Amino acid sequence: MVVRPIDLVNQPAPFQDRYKILQRLLDVLEKLKPNAKGKLNKLATGLELRVAKSSKSPQSYKFNMSILLRDLNKFQGDLSKIKIGHKPVAHSTPAVENKATKANAMEKLKSILIDVDTLEKNGYITSIGSAATATAIRSGDLQGDSEHAICLRCNTKFSKSEIMKKTLCRYHPLKKEYDRESKIHHYPCCGETAVSSSFLRLGCQTCDHHVFREQTYEGMSNITEFKDTRHVEGPENVLALDCEMAYTSLGYEMIRLTIVDFFTSKTLFDEIVRPIGQMIDLNSQFSGIHEIKESDSLSYDECMQRVLTSSLINKDSILIGHGLENDVNVMRILHRKIIDTAILYSKGRFKTSLKNLAFENINRKIQSGEHDSSEDAIATMDVVKSKIGIPIAQKEWN
Ligand SMILES: [Zn+2]
Ligand SMILES: [Zn+2]
Known part of the structure; x- marks a missing residue:
């Protein structure tokens, strides 16, 4: 089927030019959105029409079109980031946002898993055998x-x-x-x-007290033994995870754990956890937790029993987080399938805060007051979605 530009009363450029440029736009979209083949003609004519309408001369038409092509490549076809004539594209063309398939998303997620070496260099403990190395690296701390x-x-x-x-x-x-x-x-x-x-x-x-944090495998495992997720059977799933921590007599401990499902954005687990040691500081300013009631909290053991199961964290789970080594270390789990946005977006040794990443990549303001592990887990997950070019709002998958 031949795709032709839609006629306008005031043509900003000769029909022939519009026709040629439309074919180029279609080529670019086909490369960027291979899953949306059937819808691309409509998308391309819609985008070209908007450029044509917002341009007053052949020069401005060419210029605006080159900006569009540049941005399409730059944002890998993510229409939510693209503007034509200062107006966002996504709102006026909702029907064209193609749906990602689960298989396609899984493939993309696997391509950005952090390798074990990098994990260990960033303070992760991936297996008890590797713990000695991780300890050696961090003993300079x-x-x-x-x-x-x-x-x-x-x-x-x-x-x-x-x-x-x-x-x-x-x-x-x-x-x-x-x-x-x-x-x-x-x-x-x-x-x-x-x-x-x-x-x-x-x-x-x-x-009234100083605070500290165990950094080594030995130090941490003296308090609570690590649990290897290799022993937990279950289906492949993708979970965004975030903990809040407090200072206690035993160092740094988990006091809240939130787990969100990547595909449905549903919160699968969100509980307050009682630390094992005596409380020194709830870090309320950051943790957002002002008290821990016995009646609506779990003990560390209860929490881990509920979380290390086939439906939540199992050997094949892909865990997503920001600076996730802090979370998996306070949880005391050994896990290897990890996507860490702090590593993914690091520049050399410099790591960007989740607050900045969320603002820059998904245009969302978070952590303006106290932190909220649920808000943070969702923001991290959405940063990953934007990274691999899948729609943030998509809740249904096939
Ligand atoms: Zn002190
Ligand atoms: Zn001060």
Whole structure:
């Protein structure tokens, strides 16, 4: 079937030019959207018509068309990111967003799984055999020894066995930032500068205890043994996962776990978890959790029993998260099929925050106040969807 441009009263360019450019547009779309073959003629004529309508001269028509072709390639055919004449395309042409198939999405997801070497370099423990290597890599971290720890907030070295003895830890909850204009560091939590003479420079908040975090396989497994997901049978599934953590007498522990299904966007699991150690700080500012009630929370063991099952995390699950090593380590699971957006979008050693990734890639504002593991899991999953070019809103798959 020959595809022809739709006639306009005021043609911005000769019919012949519009005809040629429409065929080129169709070629580009065929490469970008191989699954939408039957709908591409309609999509191409629709897009060409919009460019034609928003152009006033042959020059502007050519220019606008070249922008469209450039953006189609740049965003890999994701219409939600493309504008014609400053107006987004996606809203006015909802029928043309092609549906992805499950098989196609699985194939794309598998192509961005992080390899085991990279996982281990980023603090993942993928098997007990590999734990020695991971430990060696991370032993350069400030972490003291098996009996001592260095406070993550104030850098004081302290004895882990005395962590519940009352002391004074003064700290800033947010990391200092460098201000290029004044050439000094300041703390965004309180505005205090690193060169201030006020004692507030040492910290705008206080806590009765220091805090630490086990970083090595040995340290973590001394508290709770790791569980290998290889022993959990079940069908292949794709899950986005996010934990909130708190500081306790045993270091860093999970206090909330959210698991969202990649294909349906349904929350499959979302529970508050009681830590094993004594609570020091719920990190409410970040975790969004202000109290843990015995009646509506699970113990760590109950939580893991419910999560490591065929319908949730099993040996073939693909787990999606941002900086997911923190989550799987507090969960104490060994797993190898992982898509980590912090690694996927890292530039050298520099990792972008989920907040920035969500804003840049899916135009969504998250973490404007306290964090919410459900919001974070969904945002991470949607960043991955946009990365592999499948519609974020799609809920039905075949
Ligand atoms: Zn501060
Ligand atoms: Zn401290």
